[in-house]
Amino acid sequence: MTGHPAAAARFLDDAARAAWHDQSLWFMRQKRDRGSALPEWESLRFAGSALKAHAMSRLADLLEEFERRATANGVVVHWARDAREHNAIVLGILRTAHVTRVSKSKSMLTEECGLNPFLEAQGIEVVDTDLGERIVQLAGEAPSHIVIPAIHWKREEIGALFHRTMGTPAGETSPDALAAAARVHLRDALLHAGAGITGANALVAETGGVVVCTNEGNADLGMHSAPIHIACVGIEKIIATRDDLGVLLRLLARSGTGQPVTAYTTHVTAPRPGAAMHVVLVDNGRTARLADAAMRTALHCIRCGACLNTCPVYRRSGGYSYGTVIQGPIGAILAPAIDLDAHQALPYASTLCGSCVDVCPVRIDIPAQLLAWRARGAAAGRLPRGYGIVFEVLRRVLGTPATFARATRWARRVQRLVPAAWLSGRWNPWTRPGRALPVLADESFREWARRERNQP
Amino acid sequence: MIRVALAVPCYVDQFRPQAARATLALLERLGCDVSLGFDAPCCGQPMFNAGVVEAARDVAAGWLAASGAFDAIVMPSGSCTHHLRHHVPALLAGAASAHAARVTYELCEFIAGPLGRPTLAGHFPHRVAMHLGCHARRGLRLGGATELHQPESGPMHAMLGALDGLTLVPLDRADECCGFGGTFAVGEPDVSVSMGRDKLGDVTGHGAEVLVSSDPSCLLHLDGIARHGRSALRVMHIAELLEEATR
Ligand code: SF4
Numbered sequence: 001m002t003g004h005p006a007a008a009a010r011f012l013d014d015a016a017r018a019a020w021h022d023q024s025l026w027f028m029r030q031k032r033d034r035g036s037a038l039p040e041w042e043s044l045r046f047a048g049s050a051l052k053a054h055a056m057s058r059l060a061d062l063l064e065e066f067e068r069r070a071t072a073n074g075v076v077v078h079w080a081r082d083a084r085e086h087n088a089i090v091l092g093i094l095r096t097a098h099v100t101r102v103s104k105s106k107s108m109l110t111e112e113c114g115l116n117p118f119l120e121a122q123g124i125e126v127v128d129t130d131l132g133e134r135i136v137q138l139a140g141e142a143p144s145h146i147v148i149p150a151i152h153w154k155r156e157e158i159g160a161l162f163h164r165t166m167g168t169p170a171g172e173t174s175p176d177a178l179a180a181a182a183r184v185h186l187r188d189a190l191l192h193a194g195a196g197i198t199g200a201n202a203l204v205a206e207t208g209g210v211v212v213c214t215n216e217g218n219a220d221l222g223m224h225s226a227p228i229h230i231a232c233v234g235i236e237k238i239i240a241t242r243d244d245l246g247v248l249l250r251l252l253a254r255s256g257t258g259q260p261v262t263a264y265t266t267h268v269t270a271p272r273p274g275a276a277m278h279v280v281l282v283d284n285g286r287t288a289r290l291a292d293a294a295m296r297t298a299l300h301c302i303r304c305g306a307c308l309n310t311c312p313v314y315r316r317s318g319g320y321s322y323g324t325v326i327q328g329p330i331g332a333i334l335a336p337a338i339d340l341d342a343h344q345a346l347p348y349a350s351t352l353c354g355s356c357v358d359v360c361p362v363r364i365d366i367p368a369q370l371l372a373w374r375a376r377g378a379a380a381g382r383l384p385r386g387y388g389i390v391f392e393v394l395r396r397v398l399g400t401p402a403t404f405a406r407a408t409r410w411a412r413r414v415q416r417l418v419p420a421a422w423l424s425g426r427w428n429p430w431t432r433p434g435r436a437l438p439v440l441a442d443e444s445f446r447e448w449a450r451r452e453r454n455q456p
Numbered sequence: 457m458i459r460v461a462l463a464v465p466c467y468v469d470q471f472r473p474q475a476a477r478a479t480l481a482l483l484e485r486l487g488c489d490v491s492l493g494f495d496a497p498c499c500g501q502p503m504f505n506a507g508v509v510e511a512a513r514d515v516a517a518g519w520l521a522a523s524g525a526f527d528a529i530v531m532p533s534g535s536c537t538h539h540l541r542h543h544v545p546a547l548l549a550g551a552a553s554a555h556a557a558r559v560t561y562e563l564c565e566f567i568a569g570p571l572g573r574p575t576l577a578g579h580f581p582h583r584v585a586m587h588l589g590c591h592a593r594r595g596l597r598l599g600g601a602t603e604l605h606q607p608e609s610g611p612m613h614a615m616l617g618a619l620d621g622l623t624l625v626p627l628d629r630a631d632e633c634c635g636f637g638g639t640f641a642v643g644e645p646d647v648s649v650s651m652g653r654d655k656l657g658d659v660t661g662h663g664a665e666v667l668v669s670s671d672p673s674c675l676l677h678l679d680g681i682a683r684h685g686r687s688a689l690r691v692m693h694i695a696e697l698l699e700e701a702t703r
Contacts, residue, residue, distance in 0.1 A: 004644070005643060005644045005645070005646070005647075008644060008646055008647045009645075009646040012646045012647065012650050018650070022654075026629070033602060033603075033605065036605070037605050041605065042604070310603065312632055312633050312635070312647075312651050313644070313647050313651075316647050316650050316651065317647055347507075348506075348639070348640065348643050348644070349644060349647075350637070350640070351590065351633050351635060351636065351637025351638075351640045351648075351651075352505060352590070352591075352637060352638075352640075353590035353594070353633035353637070354590055354591075354593075354594035354595060355590075355594070355601075355603055355631075355632075355633070357594075358594060358601050358603035358604055359603045371504075371505065371507070373507075374505075374506060374507025375507040375509045376507075377507055378506070378507035378508050378509065379507075379509070383506070383507065383508070384643055387506055387508070387639065387643075388508075391502075391503050391506060391508040391511050392511070394502060394503065394511070394515075395503065395508075395511035395514055395515060397497075398466060398497045398498040398500075398515050398518075399514065399515065399518060400497075400518065401495045401496065401497055404466065404497035404498075408469075408470050411470075429642040429643075429645040430641065430642055430645065430680070431680075431684075432645060433645045433646050433648070433649035433650075434649055434653075434681065434684050434685070435645075435648075435649050435652070435677065435680040435681045435684055436679075436680045436681075436683040436684045437680065438467075438471045438676045438679070438680060439471065440470050440471060441470065441471065441472070441473045441474075443473065444469045444470050444473055445464050445468065445469045445473035445476040445477065446464070446469055448473060448477065449492045453492055455492050455493070
């Protein structure tokens with residue numbers, strides 16, 4: 001096995017840890033269930049889906065409206081076609097202002113663009129100020145979950161990491177003590193940064209404003225203490241109005257963590273006196289996605305993480321098993337658009353149980369897109385190994401009642417003659433993880449019907 | 457008398473013919489005139505879900521050819537019914553697929569709906585855990601979805617609840633997928649079995665003696681894991697349970 005199945009198998013090797021991971025995320029799912037138990041919840045989901053569809057249908061107009069208003073407010077708006085342009089723009093801003101240290105709050109877009117390694121290679125120090133992001137950054141890892149980047153870290157392990165990197169007492173595992181140490185450590189980075197980079201949860205066309213949600217207030221500290229604020233944003237974050245924002249914010253917090261609203265929800269429309277504010281608008285494949293009618297609703301995603309938390313496969317395989325920046329069900333439909341060859345196994349990392357579409361606050365039909373990617377992969381000759389031949393055989397066997405009857409008679413003969421142990425060897429993926437082979441009945445239903453009910 | 461055709465999916469025919477025989481017995485007991493003349497082995501769902509669309513279309517065409525003659529087709533499988541109703545009409549647009557989608561029913565859905573028997577009188581003195589396959593639950597909406605804040609419901613739930621002596625065992629994660637998922641079971645074998653084990657742990661942890669489902673494919677997988685672990689759990693298809701309870 002390679003790809004997701006192999007990585008998932010390795011993750012499951014540590015059964016106790018895998019069970020803990022599953023339970024931690026299920027707990028998030030339950031918090032979401034309680035937080036979203038509102039009489040108007042389903043109407044909110046419909047409204048969220050509709051307002052996103054509306055914004056995507058007018059993407060160019062709304063982005064230009066945003067640019068006009070933001071520029072009038074004193075914000076510098078940049079356009080980046082892809083990750084390379086995005087990184088170059090950010091570097092240009094920093095170089096012009098002679099900045100060598102930046103703080104950065106949570107942004108999946110900068111992960112997508114590989115901004116940290118890029119800036120570090122240019123001699124610029126980047127400190128992630130979201131606690132979870134800082135944990136994975138100190139460990140030299142990437143986030144394993146879009147909302148809870150260090151969900152795979154246990155408290156004791158964080159204690160040991162902080163002991164090594166921040167000098168907390170050995171064996172310290174109290175969340176309060178560790179958070180206090182991180183606060184001191186991050187405050188230093190925040191106060192000495194020459195620029196604060198943030199992501200954005202929404203861009204509001206009618207105000208030219210950028211909206212950033214966090215629970216730690218780190219984005220606010222970053223953008224308000226440094227002389228330069230750079231917001232790096234995917235263009236699909238645009239919405240038309242402030243009224244739309246009200247719907248999205250309610251959906252986002254309740255779906256992600258079950259909170260009524262994030263602890264800090266900041267609307268920035270203009271730089272403060274003496275400071276500069278930049279917004280970098282990034283395409284990086286988004287307009288191509290918009291042009292793809294069967295797949296375009298993936299752009300509605302507000303990165304709440306609910307589909308990850310509910311996904312029985314994600315919970316039992318971990319974020320790294322996907323090998324992508326965005327993990328879980330939404331990652332599995334985003335990644336193939338970037339590189340079908342590299343990610344052809346991801347659309348198969350799902351049972352199509354449908355839980356993701358039912359939790360999704362903007363009602364993205366993820367299973368339908370998983371199926372569509374499977375079909376595209378297959379049409380492009382990218383079926384997972386072994387599938388092609390199996391399905392060719394099945395097509396013939398299942399084609400007519402006569403071929404089916406003949407093939408199954410043979411199969412029963414094999415079952416009678418070949419010892420069960422041979423059929424359950426290590427090579428057999430059905431039995432290897434601990435699952436007995438199904439047993440072909442001595443008499444099929446059709447044979448019984450022929451005998452008992454005189455069927456032809 | 458209501459005339460119906462019994463459509464037996466390929467894997468039920470071979471691996472669990474007792475579920476098909478129980479379906480037949482039950483429908484006849486409920487006064488149906490059941491035709492066994494429906495002769496197509498498979499609806500093509502396995503190929504479709506794997507992305508092998510051409511093969512899925514070929515196999516589904518055979519199914520549609522067999523289904524034209526009947527006014528109602530009953531299947532002891534939620535996932536095949538779901539495929540027929542929600543995917544085949546897009547795969548093979550036309551009158552035949554529209555007809556098949558309209559007249560094909562999952563067994564409990566058929567008994568409660570067209571037959572007008574939402575509950576049956578019967579006796580089954582056991583502790584029973586119910587597993588509704590995800591395509592039946594979220595695809596056909598034959599049960600509640602906790603994601604949508606719905607309580608457990610649907611025809612199978614109502615029928616089990618009405619049987620004398622039967623105790624429905626509540627599960628911690630009643631609507632969590634069991635991990636079968638068609639080719640997923642062999643494409644992602646480790647996650648698949650891990651999910652199945654967790655499902656069985658939930659079931660036996662609550663003291664259930666019987667696990668019942670309207671989806672024989674989930675049962676194939678769960679039964680395999682239960683047998684591997686030498687579990688005493690009795691794994692039953694809903695048709696087998698209802699047939700036994702109403703004997
Ligand atoms: S796809 Fe839906 S549920 Fe998943 S992260 Fe995006 S908005 Fe949330």
